[in-house]
Amino acid sequence: MRNKDQRVKSISYKSKDITKCPLCHHEFQIEQLHSGGGRLIAGKLTAELRRLYDISKKYGRIYPQAYQIVTCPQCLFSSFPKDFNQLQAGEIETLKKATLQRRTGIEKIVGPVDFNENRNLVLGAASYLLAVDCYQHRGMNVAPTPKKGICSLRAAWLFHDLNDEFPKMGFDKIRDFMYTKAVRYYQPTLEIMSTGSEPHEQFINLLGPDTDNNWGFDGVVYLNGYLTNKYLDFVTKDPQEQIKLLDLCKRHLGKLYGMGKASKSKPSVLMDMAKDLYEEISERLEALTGEPVESGASS
Secondary structure, rough: OOHHHHHHHHHHEEEEOOOOOOOOEEEEEEEOOOOOOOOOOOEEEEOOOOOEEEOOOEEEEOHHHHHEEEEEEOOOOEEEEEHOOOOOOHHHHHHOOOOHHHHHHHHHOOOOOOOOOOHHHHHHHHHHHHHHHHOOOOOOOHOOOHHHHHHHHHHHHHHHHHHHHOOOOOOOHHHHHHHHHHHHHHHHHHEEEEHHHOOOOHHHHHHHOOOOOOOOOHHHHHHHHHHHHHHHHHHOHHHHHHHHHHHHHHHHHHHOOOOOEEEEEEEHHHHHHHHHHHHHHHHHHHHHHOOOOOOOOOO
């Protein structure tokens, strides 16, 4: 047990600063992931722009996403670090009233949780569900929509991992549910990026979607297309609505990879993935409409 504790401590550390919860005033220390030292061994990039990591012989498997959300151990209020103490009076009252609902809700899904413990896969997955729930009650000033999209997608990733670790416990259903929530938040995020209806500075550095690289607006365009295409039947069964959604995704993707050669801001890996997805959606549209569709990027 001592060796295990030492290994956990070498993966993460508790901040020296004391954080006070704005809801219940509980004081705690935020756990943060150590960097360097061969802890994270980067593996492949998935089609969802998730960076996979190889298992370290020294540190074991590490989930960097599990450390990104601040969660009060007492009332389970959760958010990204910069939003934690930026609550309005009305938000405080609403979130306070939902405290019992947060705990009973999350424990129905993953069982009892103790955020005083070191972060692990279960607590990481739970933290994103809690964050999505809490951002439902936040104002437009913190740009809740894009953050709910990011949190939903990362929750889906971690519940995917939980299902691999603990199969036949229903985590695959939570995974798929969170993917469909991500679709519903990524679609309006595209509009927000264009209109500025939620402040860009509140989320532009969080778009990720993973912690290793920020793919920015291009990543949002690509992921909106990828997730919509993959989970289309979960979003709508109406063929006409499916055609409308896919056509919109196709037009966005065409503009993304049709804007020229790869560059530092538009890496070739993303352009190649966008082009492949564009072609895949074109074929699906042709199958749905029964008509040939224009191939190639739009200008």
